[in-house]
Amino acid sequence: MSDAPEEIVVVDELVKDFRPGFGLRKKRVLHGISFKVRRGEIFGFVGPNGAGKTTTLKVLMGLIHASGGRASILGHDIGESAYRRHVGFLPENPWFYDHLTGREFLDFYARVAGVGVAGRADRCAELLDRVGLSHAADARLRTYSKGMLQRAGIAQALVHDPSVVFLDEPMSGLDPIGRKEIRDLILRLHTEGKTVLMNTHILSDVEMLCDRVAIIVQGRIRYEGCIGDFLQNEERATDVVLGAVSPDVVEQFETRFEAGVKGRGDRIEFRVAEKHLEEVLRIALDTGAEVKAVTPHRVSLESIFLSAVEAEGAER
């Protein structure tokens, strides 16, 4: 795939309408969304429930048709089928034939994906090993835990060695250890140079894994780019902890700097905008207070995400 373009997934003004039932008004779920996933990156497609993430992946996988706009994968329009053998897909709610063993399940998908009989057994064994399921290879899927099933689902997505991998909520419903295991698997795909597009609303996973993100809220892209740049654009704040502060100084902090002060007297805590920090500290020291801690507050993606949702709600 050395001649493949740098932009592996290009989504351009994509529109999707659903008609809830015959004669009912159509509902627009994707309002002309655009974003690009570059070669070799872990791209986070982030948004709250119902934002349109799964719908977008289904359109990209050719499972449903777009109502407008275009998209291409590896330089091929999604109307073509040529690209599909290079794409692996973990659906949001994979359906498992639970009477199959892990090994039979993978063999089934390897056959569907056209993996030849020669080397198929080795390929399945290698994948089971990679996702940490060798010990359960001959146990039926109905005996697997949620984390094991999710790892089997990822093995399924990789069975034909795709260069692009779409994962719809790969960490959902997993405990912290299960999530770490999936994160490690995704990082390994990244090391191997694969391009990963991952739907999620678990923002800490995004912050840990993704090179770039697109944030989608109610069918519209709110941001596309590096998470770091996104966070830097936000106003910075600092958390301050002081001791031995007189009540009138506390009041001054609350009224002048809109600092929501918690605690009293011996230990108070509040957050101030970075631009006010110097003045706040000067007042504290001049009035004999003790400065116990001054910590830069990193605006979390979560809070920005919530404010995007609130802004959307306010517009409606």
Ligand SMILES: Nc1ncnc2c1ncn2[C@@H]1O[C@H](COP(=O)(O)OP(=O)(O)OP(=O)(O)O)[C@@H](O)[C@H]1O
């Ligand atoms: N087949 C369908 N018919 C009608 N509406 C649909 C259909 N599929 C999805 N929708 C609607 O489209 C919107 C987007 O759904 P989608 O599943 O893409 O969201 P999502 O971002 O994946 O959410 P989640 O985080 O819950 O998985 C929702 O309002 C949903 O109800």
Ligand SMILES: [Mg+2]
């Ligand atoms: Mg979804």
